[in-house]
Amino acid sequence: MSRKRTMSSKKKLVLSVAAGALVTGGFVATMAPGNAAIPDVVCPGSTVTLSGEAGPPAASSGTFPVGTKLKVTNLDNAQATTVTVNGPSGSCVLLNNAAFDKVREPGKNLIRRARIERVEGGGDAPASAAGGQVVPPATGERVCPGSTVTFSGEAGPPAASSGTFPVGTKLKVTNLDNAQATTVTVNGPSGSCVLLNNAAFDKVREPGKNLIRRARIERVG
Numbered sequence: 001m002s003r004k005r006t007m008s009s010k011k012k013l014v015l016s017v018a019a020g021a022l023v024t025g026g027f028v029a030t031m032a033p034g035n036a037a038i039p040d041v042v043c044p045g046s047t048v049t050l051s052g053e054a055g056p057p058a059a060s061s062g063t064f065p066v067g068t069k070l071k072v073t074n075l076d077n078a079q080a081t082t083v084t085v086n087g088p089s090g091s092c093v094l095l096n097n098a099a100f101d102k103v104r105e106p107g108k109n110l111i112r113r114a115r116i117e118r119v120e121g122g123g124d125a126p127a128s129a130a131g132g133q134v135v136p137p138a139t140g141e142r143v144c145p146g147s148t149v150t151f152s153g154e155a156g157p158p159a160a161s162s163g164t165f166p167v168g169t170k171l172k173v174t175n176l177d178n179a180q181a182t183t184v185t186v187n188g189p190s191g192s193c194v195l196l197n198n199a200a201f202d203k204v205r206e207p208g209k210n211l212i213r214r215a216r217i218e219r220v221g
Contacts (some may be wrong), residue, residue: 008146032068040118043092046163046191048072050100050113051089052210057081057099060089062193070119074103075113082119086125090147091192092116092163092213109153114191124160143219144193149173149212151201152190158182158200160192176214183220193217 043063051060059070065083070093073080081102083095093116095103103111144164152161160171165186171194174181182203184196194217196204204212 001164018110019159040072041115042118043191045083045115045189046092046114047118047152047161047189047195048074048093048095048100048114048191049091049109049150049152049195050104050135050210051094051096051148051186053096055096055212056097057083057102058086059083059099060087060088060094060096060148061085061092063087063092064118065121066102068118071117071119072111072113073115073117074105076111077103077117079103084139088146088148090144090149090191090194091190093191094148094150110195111149141189142216143171144217145164147193147215147217148216149175149196149201149204149208149215150192151196151198154197155197156197158184158189159196160184160195160200160204161188161197162193163189163191165219169219172218172220173200173204173208174216174218177212177217178204178206180204189218195203 061068064084066071066087068085069082070085071080071082072093072095079102081099104213162169162171165171167186167188169186170183171186172181172183173194173196180203182200184200
């Protein structure tokens, strides 16, 4: 004599994580595994510093066009800010004063461990800005045309860091607005063609300005 099994009035729900399917009664609803937006991390390894410019939080960039939204996170203190690019610079992202204050560590003008994400717009980043190999031009040639120059806030004798040239490269930086120039040696990486330390920037700065918009950069050794 066979027994009849009765189904519970409650429908059984089975969630298959591996298959990404939700089974309810006799129906199967597939769940898209990629619904959550994947962060578009750009310019890995880039450092972030400030332009010294006033105004509401914003950024300039040599990689992304005006209107691109970028999220910058300081991995050393977990502070983050999302800014819109409003002009060109020599960095992947260069924050103005108000934006940098949202993520800075007290007393520091450079973020060495930064995470930069593209939130909106901008298209694809060039390979050089995304960590691709950059072949330096011949000695004596002008390099990184159109780049702005700012400073890292680091102490020590005049020196520079660069995301384009290896350690030991000598670069001549001329501020075309006051005709002052300095020749420095690259001593580490950064997110700019050339990022001067305090002593080097003081040799070419205009009083009260923390950014050189009209700079000539030459590779001299």
